[in-house]
Amino acid sequence: MTEKINNTNKTSIVFRSAECVLSVHDGVGNSILQQRWALDLWHATEDDFVRILAQTTEIQKNIENIRIVCESAHFVFVPTTMFQPDEAHYFLDFERKTDNSALCFNIIEKKEIVAVFAAPQMLVKALSRFFDNAKIILHLTEIIENQQNTNENYVQVYFAENSFDILIFKNNKFNFYNSFKFSNKEDILYYLTSIFEQLSLNFEQTEIFIYNSKNQKDTTELLKKSFKIFYFTTPSCKSSDG
Numbered sequence: 001m002t003e004k005i006n007n008t009n010k011t012s013i014v015f016r017s018a019e020c021v022l023s024v025h026d027g028v029g030n031s032i033l034q035q036r037w038a039l040d041l042w043h044a045t046e047d048d049f050v051r052i053l054a055q056t057t058e059i060q061k062n063i064e065n066i067r068i069v070c071e072s073a074h075f076v077f078v079p080t081t082m083f084q085p086d087e088a089h090y091f092l093d094f095e096r097k098t099d100n101s102a103l104c105f106n107i108i109e110k111k112e113i114v115a116v117f118a119a120p121q122m123l124v125k126a127l128s129r130f131f132d133n134a135k136i137i138l139h140l141t142e143i144i145e146n147q148q149n150t151n152e153n154y155v156q157v158y159f160a161e162n163s164f165d166i167l168i169f170k171n172n173k174f175n176f177y178n179s180f181k182f183s184n185k186e187d188i189l190y191y192l193t194s195i196f197e198q199l200s201l202n203f204e205q206t207e208i209f210i211y212n213s214k215n216q217k218d219t220t221e222l223l224k225k226s227f228k229i230f231y232f233t234t235p236s237c238k239s240s241d242g
Contacts, residue, residue, distance in 0.1 A: 011023070011024045011067065012066065012067040012068075013053075013056065013066060013067075013068055013069070014069040014071070014139070014142075015039070015041055015068075015069065015070045015071060015120075015123060016041065016071045016139075016160070016212075017040075017041050017042070017071055017161050018040065018041070018161060019036055019038055019039055020036070020037045020039045020052050021034065021035070021036050022035040022036075022056050037055075039052065041070075041071065042100065044120070044122060044123075046122045046126050048122075049122060049123050049125075049126030049127075050126045053126060053127070067137055067142070068127060068134060068135060068136050068137060069136075069137045069138075069142050070104075070117075070119045070123065070136050070138065070139065071160060072117045072118055072119060072138060073160070073163065073179065074092060074117060075115060075117035075118070075138055076091045076092060076115075077113045077114070077115055077116075078091050078113065078114045078116060079112060079113060079114075080112045080113060080114055083105075083114040083116075085105070088103055088105050088114075088116050089103055091116045092116055100121050101118040101120060101121055102118065102119050102120070102121045102123075102124045103116070103117075103118060104116075104117055104118070104119050104136050104138070105117070106137055106138055106141040108141055108144055110145070111144060112173075112174070113174050115138045115140060115141045117138045123136070124136070139158060140156075140158060140165055140167065140177075143156055143158060143209070143211055144156070144167065144174075147209065151205070151206070151207045151229075152171050152172040153169065153170050153171070153201060153206050153207075154169050154206060154207040154208070154209065155167065155169075155201070155206060155207070155209065156169075156208075156209045156211065157192070157208060157209070157210050157211065158211040158212055159210070159211065159212045159213050159216050160212070162181055162182065162183075163179055163180060163182065164179070164180060165178075165179045166178055166180070166191070166192070166195065168195065168199060170199070170201075176199060185216075185218050185219040185222050186222075188219050188222075188223070189219075189222055189223060189226065192223065192226075192227070193226060196227075203226060203227055203228065204229075205228070205229070206227070206229065207229045207231065208223075208227055208229060208231070209231045209233050210230060210232050211233060213232055220232070
């Protein structure tokens with residue numbers, strides 16, 4: 001399952017580890033509709049997904065343009081020069097792959113990389129009832145493609161449940177990524193500080209874009225003591241808090 005990404009869509013449905021969120025944005029990135037449902041992403045049945053999708057009237061109105069975004073902990077980024085679609089499965093650690101997952105990939109042309117990832121098989125089956133050719137976008141593909149930065153060196157941090165993903169761009173090129181588990185805010189500060197030091201990033205000039213941070217207020221307050229330029233943002237807009 002693949003998609004060559006574009007940014008024309010204004011309606012998205014995001015499947016996170018513990019919830020599903022429908023978002024509709026106007027032409028300048030303002031949210032005009034949002035609905036949420038509790039959902040255990042990797043243990044939900046096909047019928048669980050279908051019930052949520054059937055409730056989502058916005059999908060019926062905008063079925064050709066909707067973006068399906070999936071949060072996944074099983075992903076890898078590959079340079080486009082090394083990627084062949086029929087070899088996508090070689091790039092994932094298939095010791096972690098189970099029968100309930102499907103292989104997907106997104107080609108991100110502007111950064112010359114491909115995101116290869118696992119998505120729930122039950123989600124793929126449910127989407128096929130609503131879409132002729134359902135295309136799933138990795139949560140990190142979404143933030144990479146929608147980034148509007150003013151600095152060539154920047155960092156993107158996406159918080160998931162008990163873990164976070166970090167993406168580093170130097171000279172506006174994809175440079176580094178990793179995922180870390182954490183038990184407290186000090187863990188997050190340690191990982192970020194170590195990465196900044198290892199990659200010689202300027203603590204005062206490098207922009208940091210924080211995603212999905214609604215439950216991380218204490219963490220972000222701690223990070224502000226070491227890092228200077230923050231944006232707390234969604235894929236469609238950004239707001240400064242630094």
